[in-house]
Amino acid sequence: MCISPFWCRWDEEEGPQAELLSGVRKAIDAVVDRRTGSDRNLRFADGRELVTGPECLEPDLVHPNDAGMAHIAQVLAPRLRDILS
Numbered sequence: 001m002c003i004s005p006f007w008c009r010w011d012e013e014e015g016p017q018a019e020l021l022s023g024v025r026k027a028i029d030a031v032v033d034r035r036t037g038s039d040r041n042l043r044f045a046d047g048r049e050l051v052t053g054p055e056c057l058e059p060d061l062v063h064p065n066d067a068g069m070a071h072i073a074q075v076l077a078p079r080l081r082d083i084l085s
Contacts, residue, residue: 001043001080004028006051006068009061043083050075 004025010017032044054061056068064072 001045001076001083002028002032003045003050003076004047006047006056006064007053008051008057009054011048043079045076045079 005021008021010021032042035042036044050072051057051064051068052071056064056071058065
C-alpha cells in the first residue's frame with residue numbers, strides 16, 4: 001500500500017513547502033502509474049482521503065491527531081481487508 005502525504009497546512013498555503021509537497025505527490029503518482037501494470041500487488045491511497053482537514057491534525061497542522069488516526073483506520077481498514085481477503 002503506497003500512501004501519498006496526508007492533507008496538511010501546506011495544502012492551503014503557497015511557498016516552498018507547498019511546492020515541495022506538490023512535487024512529492026506528483027512523484028509518488030508517477031511511480032504508482034509506472035508500476036501499476038507490472039506489480040499486481042501495488043495499491044495506492046491518496047493521503048488527502050485519509051486525513052481530510054485540520055480537525056484531523058495536531059496543532060502543527062501537519063501530524064494526525066487521535067481523530068485523524070481514527071479516520072485513517074476507518075478509511076484504510078476496508079481497503080486493506082479487501083486486499084488481504
